[in-house]
Amino acid sequence: MSELTEHLVELIRRASTELPADIEGALQAARQREQPGSPAESALAAILENVALARRGPAPVCQDTGTPIFYIYHPRGMSTGELRAQIEAAVAEATRRSYLRPNAVDSLNGRNSGNNLGVGFPVIHFTEWGEDALRVDLLLKGGGSENVGIQYSLPYDPLHAGRDLEGVRKVVLDGVYRAQGQGCAPGVLGIAIGGDRGTGYVHAKEQLFRPLGDVNPLPELAALEERLLRECNELGIGPMGFGGQTTVLGVKIGTYHRLPACYFVTIAYMCWACRRARMDMHDGQVTYV
16 A cells, blocks of 8 residues: 555645635525624624635644544455554654644543554444555544534423434424524534434434535435425524524434434534545555545
């Protein structure tokens, strides 16, 4: 396997400093919908100015560069141990270059490792696939938005939410309402229906890799995503909780098999700085998305 570390550093730089085009476009459209001079319009204007400055820097879009979450799709026979070593080397180097803020803190003594390496940090998922190529997807998940993620077990009596898509709808709206302006709205919702408590959060975050403009292949979920996007924005919470028409930029839902006794709905809330990037390597050629 060829040396990947420097390519991975570049992937991290892009994720940290360049907001994806679909997210930036959604923020620009949101600004146009808000009343000129309103707190919501001013907040979105400041966000967009920040995005432009970060790209020119280059500098991180947000001071909290979050948890690096890698999804690695590799061909058969490629060493995952060597891949992990190069990812960790790239994370440490990206931290040295200030593309990432040191965020890995020991939970027992409170010490920061200083290089974003630690037990379970960064997060790396490996999948062997049938392609003769390597793909690396990266999501930088900030702490503020992580704090307002939430999980419900249906039925949920306080909302009379049953084990059906109407029940899912009720608890998602409740989760967004509870978050208010925390989590740096406008956000993107990754939602997992099913799984267990642990895999629910993993799968919910996987939904955040989907582009805003894609359409769920399951018609009933596509309809629910569209309805929730509209209804979340009717809550009036708005950017940073200042009120307005844009509380959520996108809603992405996946369904997963579950135990008969369990029906979990898990919401991974992503802030406006939805930082994701992709690297593909085929025949020694590297491309970034």
